[in-house]
Amino acid sequence: MPKKERKRLQVVISDEQDALLTRTAYELSSPERLISKSEVVRLAIEKIARELGDGEPLDGFRALLENEDPEADS
Template sequence: MPKKERKRLQVVISEEQDALLTRTAYELSSPERLISKSEVVRLAIEKIAKDLGEGESIEDYRAILESEDIIDE
């Protein structure tokens, strides 16, 4: 069976964001399965899309994006 084709995305994140990714991956991992930071990012993308599809306020996400912690450099 052929592998799924995936697209690559490179982003610049702060040390704090990297630490959050690492901690989240560690917390989601189990002795049977280690979760990668890439998997955490993919999960977050799916969760945000699902939330927005279920009527979650776009303004809540916009407010997060406009905070100092998320701004692109």
């Protein structure tokens, strides 16, 4: 069976965001299955997209983005 083709995305995150990712992956993991930080990111993308599709107001997401460090995208 051929392997699924995946796109790779490289982003810069703060130490605080990395700690949040690590903590979330740890909390979602179980003794039977460890969850990676990449899986947490994919889950978050799906959750945000689903909420937007359900008519979730964009204001909350925009407020989070406005509070981001503008240098992070450089």
